[in-house]
Amino acid sequence: MAVSTKNGQKVWQRRDRNSQLKIWAMWLIGTAIFMWSWTQISAATTWSFFWDAPRIAADIGGRAVPPRWAYIEKLWEPLWDTLNIATLGTILALIMAVPVAFLAARNTTPSALFVRPIALFIIVSTRSINSLIWALLLVKILGPGIFAGLVAIAIRSIGFCAKLLYEAIEEIDEKQVEAVRATGARPWQVMVYGIVPQIMPAFAGIAVFRWDINLRESTVLGLVGAGGIGLQLQGSLNTLAWPQVSLILIVILVAVLVSEWVSAKVRGAII
């Protein structure tokens, strides 16, 4: 590629031979892994279904159009529930995430040796499990309904909010904290007057950002019985009522676009 020969001699080469060979080897291994993955997927696929897919898709598409617009009357309440799950879930998550974030930030944690790892573990474990799994579990524990969805969203969001918040806390300007402390302020006062004003914009940004994500996620929580518009989606899918499914998908799409617009506006106003 990047080599030219002049009188039988190489003039320029981007890499020496060893590093070039290393890169080739990495590509070889990567391709092998990908091909192996592909054979696994291929082995688990019924190919006759796969080749039949365009016909099925056209069939479903044909049934789903036009959407059953009259069904929208039954969707307002689930939509309101979905909004509540997302909003109240975010509020609940923030209430729990703030203390965790302060415990996890290196400059505010009471003990870097004992408390910080616990806070970090809370962050990692809540973040790595998807809200749908939390909902699956909480439906079993709290019973089906909005409450399970709300708690699922809240738990899932703790890690996300706390992580971003503690990074913001670690990046604050220590001079302001020092100045407040120099006036003889107690630790609580240092926090309220020295740290909180500095992280407030980040906090508001994180809250709105997470609310946007939560609204997306709460639209599907109903699939496992945790309330919201997903419940209607599940019902319509189970009865193969495709015109209703397409209407619900349109409603979800609009809700997501509106939430994205709101979150972009608010974040634009803050930053």
Place this chain on the structure above:
Amino acid sequence: MSVALDARLGQPWKKPPFVKSPALRWTLIIGSILYLILALNSIEVNWARVYRGLDRGWQFFVAFTNPDFTSRANDIRLGLTESAVMTLASTVVGIGVSIPIGLGAARNISVLPVYLTCRAIIAVSRALNEIVVAILLVAIFGFGPMAGFLTLSFATIGFLSKLLAEEIEDMDKVQAEAVRATGGTWLQRYVFGIHPQVVPRLIGLSMYRLDINFRESAVLGIVGAGGIGATLNTAFDRYEFDTAAAILLVIIGAVMVLEYLSGIIRAKVQ
């Protein structure tokens, strides 16, 4: 001493409010209180059911201290392999598809019709939730990892193309211009002028997406699209909390390892 200072002397200091305009501030405060009252009233919590469920919750919590990896070891292994396979394949295919789309969606190197088409693809992919896409694809392609693979590839496109396009839009124009001045074709301009500038970020984003795809692959099984989610769902349905706890621990462990590895790789290329 100035008059303004005189007037303020002796007055206690107040923290400046976060939202400066008082009208907006009070609208926000009253609006949120109203909303909270409405929302909290519309939520029905069956406290008796919650109370009965607490016992089950406690069982689950206990199960976490004593997870059962052995009795369903085979199912867990199969589910985890399937998740890993779906993750890898879909990330590779997703990257492959999103590079051309990302190029098309960068305003500074593509023509308007291509730009609009690519942006539309990205918008659709980002707006649709993975689970919703998975449901539709399961209906079309049947149960199994194929549906999950296609879902994750589709979701990867929206994420990666958008960020790649933004990276290309932010790049240093001079280098691409220089290649062009030597008489390079469009492809040469990309390979020598643009690609080297965006490749570190592209690798970093791909690693990040690999991480996300694995997390997502863990839930796609709930709607029948293959992976460890199916195993987990079955465990929950049979109230085998110890197995479920084991699966969750495996997922958390895998995510942590993946996050750590992707962190190392990202730090290395950037």
